[in-house]
Amino acid sequence: MEKLLAQYDYVIIGGGSAGAVLASRLSEDENCTVLLLEAGVDEVPLSDVPWSYLTLQRTYLDWDFKTESSSNYCLAMHNHQCRWPRGKVLGGSSVLNAMLYIRGNKRDYDSWAALGNVGWDYESVLPYFKRSEDARVKELADSPYHKKNGYLTVEYFKYNPPIADYIVHSGEELGYKVHDVNGANQTGFTHSFGTLRDGLRCSTAKAYLRPASKRKNLYVSLESFVEKILVRKDDKSKVAQGVLFRKGKRRFIVGAKREVILSAGAIQSPQLLMLSGIGPRHHLEKMNISVVHHAPGVGQNLQDHVGMGGIIYIIDPPHSISERNKFSMKLSEITKLRNIREMLWNSSGPLYTTAYSAGMAFLNTKYFNILSSCQSGFCRSHSTMELLHISNIVLRNFDNSRLTSIVALDFTKTFDTVNHDLLLAELKYADGFDYPDIQLIFSAFSDYGILAANLYGVESNTATRLYENITKDTQAFGIFPLLLRPRSRGFIELKSTDPDEAPAIVPNYFEDSQSVRFMERMRRTRLMRKLNARSNPNPIPGCLQFDSSSDKYWACYARHFTSTIYHPVGTCKMGLASDCYAVVDARLRVHGIARLRVIDASIMPYLVSGNINVPTIMIAEKGADMIKEDWQS
Numbered sequence: 001m002e003k004l005l006a007q008y009d010y011v012i013i014g015g016g017s018a019g020a021v022l023a024s025r026l027s028e029d030e031n032c033t034v035l036l037l038e039a040g041v042d043e044v045p046l047s048d049v050p051w052s053y054l055t056l057q058r059t060y061l062d063w064d065f066k067t068e069s070s071s072n073y074c075l076a077m078h079n080h081q082c083r084w085p086r087g088k089v090l091g092g093s094s095v096l097n098a099m100l101y102i103r104g105n106k107r108d109y110d111s112w113a114a115l116g117n118v119g120w121d122y123e124s125v126l127p128y129f130k131r132s133e134d135a136r137v138k139e140l141a142d143s144p145y146h147k148k149n150g151y152l153t154v155e156y157f158k159y160n161p162p163i164a165d166y167i168v169h170s171g172e173e174l175g176y177k178v179h180d181v182n183g184a185n186q187t188g189f190t191h192s193f194g195t196l197r198d199g200l201r202c203s204t205a206k207a208y209l210r211p212a213s214k215r216k217n218l219y220v221s222l223e224s225f226v227e228k229i230l231v232r233k234d235d236k237s238k239v240a241q242g243v244l245f246r247k248g249k250r251r252f253i254v255g256a257k258r259e260v261i262l263s264a265g266a267i268q269s270p271q272l273l274m275l276s277g278i279g280p281r282h283h284l285e286k287m288n289i290s291v292v293h294h295a296p297g298v299g300q301n302l303q304d305h306v307g308m309g310g311i312i313y314i315i316d317p318p319h320s321i322s323e324r325n326k327f328s329m330k331l332s333e334i335t336k337l338r339n340i341r342e343m344l345w346n347s348s349g350p351l352y353t354t355a356y357s358a359g360m361a362f363l364n365t366k367y368f369n370i371l372s373s374c375q376s377g378f379c380r381s382h383s384t385m386e387l388l389h390i391s392n393i394v395l396r397n398f399d400n401s402r403l404t405s406i407v408a409l410d411f412t413k414t415f416d417t418v419n420h421d422l423l424l425a426e427l428k429y430a431d432g433f434d435y436p437d438i439q440l441i442f443s444a445f446s447d448y449g450i451l452a453a454n455l456y457g458v459e460s461n462t463a464t465r466l467y468e469n470i471t472k473d474t475q476a477f478g479i480f481p482l483l484l485r486p487r488s489r490g491f492i493e494l495k496s497t498d499p500d501e502a503p504a505i506v507p508n509y510f511e512d513s514q515s516v517r518f519m520e521r522m523r524r525t526r527l528m529r530k531l532n533a534r535s536n537p538n539p540i541p542g543c544l545q546f547d548s549s550s551d552k553y554w555a556c557y558a559r560h561f562t563s564t565i566y567h568p569v570g571t572c573k574m575g576l577a578s579d580c581y582a583v584v585d586a587r588l589r590v591h592g593i594a595r596l597r598v599i600d601a602s603i604m605p606y607l608v609s610g611n612i613n614v615p616t617i618m619i620a621e622k623g624a625d626m627i628k629e630d631w632q633s
């Protein structure tokens, strides 16, 4: 951007997954001006390469946040803190992410609507998923759930070693469908597809901003860090006027004729609101920030997909495979010169894959026991109240037997408080089995301790002992189980009034062992037996007192090697004004402040059952439409 104007129609804060979509869609109207302020720099060519996923974190493209130290989770990590990377770059976290294309479950959106958020049920949001998409996967060509010619290209990962097929087909052997998990039903296995174009990353900067870059009414200012949203307050109203931002060593004020749109993500959107005096009164007063607007929900309701990291299964590749050393990948081999040449000369090879693209599964474990004991049709005839009663039985069982399980903790924590609607929605659909509670993400290589230490921040002693005798030549695959709808709630709070200082991130994680037991079932399939799949024999230090096949061991493991694929949401929750924790209304306008919207992952009232980049893009597509409608009328 060459010259800064005094004001623009729209000022968008943050050019990430949501902000890039908004800037592109709003500037389609050439009669209005749009300023996009992004704290980071432009994308770099390396971030296009899928395998670079493992190298982008902890660079200048990453905000590199950490959770607050805890005595309940992240216990194997340095200082008991888990790392939370976030993109500090045009395209935001869509430049750092693992590119997996998942929309979540239909019921997720229906449960948003059930809170009073008109227009957010599945039928209403599906057109926005489709609008964004350019599906280049052959099997999706005739699907009513997909579309071609949108901005965001969707493809299979161009490279996957043979183990990926074994993983997906062993799921089939267990009776699961291998199908489009973004289509009619979610439960089942799938080969992974991603936000990819010609095999390379398709971030929202690439998808939405590059095609709009010639527009004269779109202004993008990089390395522009917003420090405050300016709100005019008098006896009658509070109206957002513009923002204060820093570029280099200079500070600028810029006005918004129509609206300020906050899209700084689930950590920094609430941080910036609080720095601007919009947040819980007691917290702002404690921080000596003058209260512009008391909004108790800002920073609250933090949810994330928590999981267990570092789980690997060692295998013996079949003798029939000619290139046995390529059956599953060896981490140390992937960046070898021959693979770089393969990419540059032939546009193929292992650099076209990521750590997490060897297949995926969505499974319902939570209701499995009660429902599998139901005789045919019996459960289906239950009324909602009866199902609620069943859930109480589940609750009591979990309470008594496995208090360390996240399912139990989650249920007990919120059952009596806020989450009845979601629970009812879940129970209503539980007997259909298509409301999975666990996602398994598979990787086609062995971590022999390198990733644990370097990526997740596991203490090097622990990493060494956990992967003892597992070398870079060990053939293995990894499984990453995630809890899809955790009921634990955390929060974001300011630690300082200095905008450069990261806020406190307290996710309140717990964990579940169901999915690991599922993995044991999978290990016994014919296909996996062929590979002699066996779990890592080394127990994790810190849990040696437990038998490594017991629930107690896995609960302990989860508290130690707590892991996430970085899906924080909910910190500027969407809801009715009567819900004092709702920050924005169903048109994403901040309650109590005119001309200010929040549009990013933070508005999700409940976490969706799957990866959240594409749901965030959907939110921005819908948000852009609502803004256009509101200013037309």
Ligand SMILES: Cc1cc2nc3c(=O)[nH]c(=O)nc-3n(C[C@H](O)[C@H](O)[C@H](O)COP(=O)(O)OP(=O)(O)OC[C@H]3O[C@@H](n4cnc5c(N)ncnc54)[C@H](O)[C@@H]3O)c2cc1C
Pocket: 013, 014, 015, 016, 017, 018, 019, 037, 038, 039, 040, 084, 085, 086, 087, 088, 089, 090, 091, 092, 093, 094, 096, 097, 098, 099, 100, 101, 102, 224, 225, 226, 227, 263, 264, 265, 266, 268, 272, 565, 566, 567, 568, 600, 601, 602, 611, 612, 613, 614, 616
């Ligand atoms: C490592 C990683 C892997 C992931 N893998 C997947 C995956 O495979 N599939 C999937 O669906 N999801 C994945 N996700 C999640 C998904 O990418 C994010 O949830 C999504 O990108 C969030 O979008 P957002 O617009 O809310 O925030 P972001 O995309 O993070 O955008 C926020 C933007 O605001 C900017 N910003 C922040 N503060 C300011 C300020 N004060 N002034 C100016 N600019 C500011 C930031 O620099 C950033 O560009 C992953 C996330 C990470 C971090």
